[in-house]
Amino acid sequence: xxxxxxxxxxxxxxxxTYNGGQFLQQQLNSLxxxxxxxxxxxxxxxxxxxxxxxxxAHEQARGAxxxxxxxxxLGATAxxxxxxxxxxxxxxxxxxxxxxxxxxxxxxIERAVSLLAEVSDCPALYCSRLDIVNxxxxxxxxxxxxxxxxxxxxxxENIAVxxxxxxxRKAIDLLCQQTLPNHVYxxxxxxxxxxxxxxxxxxxxxxxxxxxxxGGNVIxxxxxxxxxxxxxxxxxxxxxxxxxxxxxxxxxLFADRLxxxxxxxxxxxxxxxxxxxxxxxxxxxxxxxxxxxxxNFILRLVILMNRI
Numbered sequence: 001x002x003x004x005x006x007x008x009x010x011x012x013x014x015x016x017t018y019n020g021g022q023f024l025q026q027q028l029n030s031l032x033x034x035x036x037x038x039x040x041x042x043x044x045x046x047x048x049x050x051x052x053x054x055x056x057a058h059e060q061a062r063g064a065x066x067x068x069x070x071x072x073x074l075g076a077t078a079x080x081x082x083x084x085x086x087x088x089x090x091x092x093x094x095x096x097x098x099x100x101x102x103x104x105x106x107x108x109i110e111r112a113v114s115l116l117a118e119v120s121d122c123p124a125l126y127c128s129r130l131d132i133v134n135x136x137x138x139x140x141x142x143x144x145x146x147x148x149x150x151x152x153x154x155x156x157e158n159i160a161v162x163x164x165x166x167x168x169r170k171a172i173d174l175l176c177q178q179t180l181p182n183h184v185y186x187x188x189x190x191x192x193x194x195x196x197x198x199x200x201x202x203x204x205x206x207x208x209x210x211x212x213x214x215g216g217n218v219i220x221x222x223x224x225x226x227x228x229x230x231x232x233x234x235x236x237x238x239x240x241x242x243x244x245x246x247x248x249x250x251x252x253l254f255a256d257r258l259x260x261x262x263x264x265x266x267x268x269x270x271x272x273x274x275x276x277x278x279x280x281x282x283x284x285x286x287x288x289x290x291x292x293x294x295x296n297f298i299l300r301l302v303i304l305m306n307r308i
Contacts, residue, residue, distance in 0.1 A: 008093070009038055010091070011092070011113065012087045012090065014083040014084060014096065015042070015083075016100070018073070019048045020052050020100030022214075024056075024100050027098070027103060030104040030105075030106075034109045036107075042068065042083060042086065043067045044070070044082055044083050045070045046076070076187070077187045077190075080187040081180040081187055088172050088173065088175075093168070093169050094169065094172075096167075097162040097165045099162070102212050105208040111204065111208060112126040119168075119202070120170075122200055123170040123174045123195050124168045124201075124202060125165060125166075125171055125191060127166075127203055128164040128203065128209070129142055129207040130163075130211040131211060134212070135212065137210050140213065144291060146159045146291050148289065148291070149203055150201075151193075151196045151197045152288045153290065153291070155193065155243065160191065162186070162191075164208070170199065174194060175191060179253065181253065185246055193246070194250070197259075242308055251266050251267075265285075265287050268282055269282060272303060272306075273306065273308065282303050282308075284300075
């Protein structure tokens with residue numbers, strides 16, 4: 001980074017870019033307009049071939065952002081983990097993940113820090129609802145409000161969208177004291193899983209991000225019933241990583257500190273891959289859940305089909 005002088009209660013915004021030139025400047029401007037006073041912006045480009053690096057070079061030259069040295073294309077998860085590892089080596093008090101194509105409400109960071117300050121005694125993760133918008137920032141819908149948050153949900157579903165996330169210092173240290181793994185679904189789900197087990201999740205019902213949907217989204221949100229159904233079926237039949245594999249990774253890294261109930265649930269989920277009886281027990285267990293009734297039904301079906 002261009003400067004390693006950190007103010008008290010510093011927030012480091014971590015942005016990974018990839019061919020994001022179309023909307024990048026608008027996103028950066030929304031970061032510059034934040035009402036919270038102590039913000040640094042750290043960017044890592046993941047191999048862009050469009051105007052992204054020109055924009056970043058200009059912003060860095062005028063001192064608005066700092067950049068990590070560009071490297072090979074790692075994909076979003078590994079790129080964000082690279083940024084997180086770097087931030088963990090600084091004195092920053094908080095980190096916030098940031099996508100390249102959204103627009104933040106001016107009080108996003110201020111509100112997140114105020115809520116996180118209330119739970120400074122443990123690892124804490126702030127996240128929020130999304131104002132899902134089109135390319136012109138016209139509202140499409142609000143993201144779903146979760147009804148129940150916890151470790152049993154985090155094992156099988158992610159409700160903490162990365163671009164809304166802010167982590168306190170204890171959460172940063174917890175995540176980075178172990179190797180940040182490669183064998184996970186995505187960086188934000190991993191953070192939700194770890195912090196839900198060992199810390200506190202703060203979910204804000206207020207949507208403080210305009211979450212832009214366009215043809216180049218890396219992940220994005222399905223905004224109609226057909227899109228939602230297609231995504232659910234794709235996850236069922238074309239999974240690139242099973243839930244049980246992410247669970248194995250989690251157990252390997254945190255086995256020595258797991259509470260008994262969480263250890264028992266993890267063990268049952270892993271055994272379900274090879275035991276029909278364990279699959280039945282897991283499918284009937286209220287200890288795991290997804291947010292919607294239809295998703296809960298699909299989850300139980302997936303377990304019984306041994307596609308976990």
